[in-house]
Amino acid sequence: MMVSRGATRSPVIHEFEAVIVGAGGAGLWAALELARAGVRTAVLTKLYPTRSHTGAAQGGVCAALGNLEEDHWEWHMFDTVKGGDYLVDQDGAEVLAQEAIERVIELEQMGLPFNRTPDGRIDQRRFGGHTRNFGEGPVRRSCFAADRTGHMILQTLYQQCIKHEVTFFDEYHVVDLLVDDGLTGGVVAYRIADGELHVFRAAAVLLATGGNGRMFRVTSNAHTLTGDGMALAYRRGIPLQDMEFYQFHPTGIVGLGILLSEAARGEGGYLLNDQGERFMERYAPRLMELAPRDLVSRAIYMETRAGRGIGGQDFVYLDVRHLGREVIEAKLPDITDFARIYQGVEPLTQPVPIQPTAHYAMGGVPTDIEARVVVDDRGTVLPGLHAAGEAACVSVHGANRLGTNSLVDLLVFGRRAGRSMAEYCRSAAAPELVANAHEPVRAELDALRTRGVGENPNHIRAELAAAMMDDCGVFRTGDGLRRLVPRIRELKERYERARVQDAGSIFNTDLLEAHELGYLLDCAEATVASALAREESRGAHFREDHPERDDGDWLKHTLAYRAEGGPRLAYKPVTITRFEPKPRTY
């Protein structure tokens, strides 16, 4: 078989002050800050920046602008803390809610085309979980640009980066993080176009690689969301925090997982089971379909498990027919479009089959509120290394993220990451590169495409996604998770022996997808271990064998460290400043 062309060649070396991995909302805002500060920065992304998954976000971005009715950042902060089932670090939530206002205004000034009120200000609408006066009733807090807020954020930030002449390395797949002697040294990237390895030496590195939803079979996440940044850190001895908290969105298109926004239920859509019942009355008699995401997802799962899914299968109906043509076409155009295109269902006359879909990782690389990566329970910072966006865990989302708060997270902590990196670069320089820093990962990549025979990694990925969906999804049990531990270990072992079919150098996506599977396996391992240990139910983490929240033992963050024979777990306290934990009722 063909041997990698690069096998004996030395890699291309680039010198920068700062390197950003990922060009979604978080990475781009950080890049902008660094450009403004005059720091020589490289932005590496495995996709063209405008194709990052931030562009898929529809709902909006919350900020207590109070353009339409009274609102205060304290209220926003409270909603965030409560939504996160009190696992939120409140110093982070405070920053989030306060700075959301400045960031949204700054976005407008950068040119983001927000919808406008009749008097020309940014328009705002209601969104799940965002309330007036500490829970009294819904408030109009979500700023939006039609049904493509994320798209506009991504475009606007990329445009500003072009204006500020940010240096992009598009379609460079980062394959290793260089950390040496407790210092950040840069990254190793694989240039997709020709398969060359490039070493980027830099004092400061930002991991902004987004989520890892592809661990699950049914997900709203892009095929490319494979937890790269999380796994890169994990492999370098950095813990992953709160990985057991993974949000399932109740209404995804069956099989595909494509998201049908919360707006459908907000406008009054019903959820129906096989017998045509609005089954939510059994689970949340007061709020019905508008109960929080974690609760609704669980209810759907309960129905399908009890055999009341449509035709006994694993989905139920979302029914908007009674809303009438006008409401549907005016207010739910995206839903109607997706349903028509991807299911061939006409929502005006037919109910839409839906099922919960893996959506958002609350956990990730632990950071402080300056987006600096912290490696233990005492707040020890790893100098130079930063993380932001979905890949990071500040933790502002706690055990369950509120709708729209992810975009806020990108803006607020993406910017903070950029500032903190600029600050760091003023005093620190990149350490000398260890000789052949790229060798381990080169060996790994070469093995994947040159070892004699090996299993098709795609089968391993399919099995992983199915297993995670079954035993680490909306419902979890000790037994299921215990089953999953050896299962994942087995998949990892099989992965060590896998081989891709494409041995070439040019645009080898076969190789990269296999490499991404390695990232997913690491994320899954940490997720399962954390979930197995946490014997309580909180937010998105629901243990059937421990259905209650247990603040006495479990009001703490999980840290999962990579170790021989499975992750080692540690814990750190939750920062509580203003809001003492209370039972979470809506």
Next chain:
Amino acid sequence: MQVDLRVLRYDPERDSKPYWAEYLVESGPMERVLDLLHRVKWEQDGTLTFRRSCAHGVCGSDAMLINGRNRLACKIRVDQLGRRISVAPLPGLPVVKDLVVDMEDFFAKYRSVRPYLVNEAPLPARERLQSPQARARYDDTTKCILCAACTTSCPSFWAQKSYVGPAAIVNAHRFVFDSRDEAAQERLEILADKDGVWRCRTVFNCTDACPRGINITQAILEVSAAIVERRI
């Protein structure tokens, strides 16, 4: 049902020229071309190469020539195409491998129209005001996901690769008609060049191809009209 999927393949490391490869793939009617490509890649031939990410028509990665038209593989269903499906890379751009084309020039053209808000006035403390009508003026062209389906469907572009192309004009339009922007004049100068809007011959392939339903030809003609207006 079984679909006869033909893919125009080319691997510069192995092939001297592109060739049609045929695959028999099992498919449900509601599945999309992207699903078929994945099935081939994951089950039959891992060397089949294409770009994709979001899988629901919002990232712009997987525009390709499907049954003779540019579309997103993730947004076109098998039942809309029939049992014989042919897939080729976007026309008019250099092929890197199989369905992957070189997008550098496409993005360079996008950048050439200065696609960012320019407004040097001192910033107000709050948001700038913009009426809903002024906002609506450029709404259509904010939808672009830079998939390149339009530019590579344009006969003018096929003929002259130097043509800046509909996608870049769409993105210039988005700023030219934004009441907050101050560099409209500059963008119009760029587009009044010989490789700018004048190469458009109102063919409408771009508009037909746009997966976001943008009325691209209208945007182009509005830019043309704006240039003419300023000069006369």
Next chain:
Amino acid sequence: MMRYSRSGRPKPPGGGRETAVWYLMRLSGLALFVLALAHYLILHFVFDPADQDVDFITNERWNQLFWRAFDWTLLMMVLFHGFMGVRTIITDYAHRPRVRVASLTALYLLGALLFVLGTNVVMTLPMPGAP
């Protein structure tokens, strides 16, 4: 016009000539819509082509200043519109610089020749009915 560049980048050159060509293509197109169609209809629909011998032209059709002027204007419009149109097509499909320059030169020479021939015949053909 602005002297400096708002976006902080070099000031773009602009394309006055192409703009003018585009615009004049439309104007001459409109003119031709009247002139060319009228010309064709008169000479093919009202009169029969078979009757249009030299005699017909000198003694009837071009015996009036109006029709001479009409046809000459038509010719001028066609020379601009048709030749600029063909120029577009050449610049579209002739890629090699030499071929392009050669064909464009040939095109312009041809245009000049037609201008001379056409104008010559309009001006010099005796007009029996002239005062």
Next chain:
Amino acid sequence: MLLRYRGGEGMIAWAFHRISGVAIWAFVLLHVVDIYLVGGNPELYDEVLKVYASFPGRILEVLLGAALLYHALNGLRIIIMDFWPPLTRYHRALWYGCWAIFIAVGLPVAYEIMAPVYGWPEFFR
């Protein structure tokens, strides 16, 4: 690519426009020369005229008329859209409109031109 791409009405409209434009242009070349002959070489001109008036000549003239009419109508369609861009939404309808006029005007004219050859009754004179 032109042949491989399955363009819609707009692409066909453009292809016809381009082809008809070149065809008319080519005829204009010929026509200016033959008119020049009226002054330069009248005998030769009358010879040429016979060709025009012959049966194949008339067919060619009808084709020329068709090209001119199509080009004129579609050109007008383009100009209308140029100066009123929102009408691009109806570009297909406009194109079909062009064909309607094309047929309404073109058939009688073609009939009239061909009439002498067949000795058909001449309504219009």
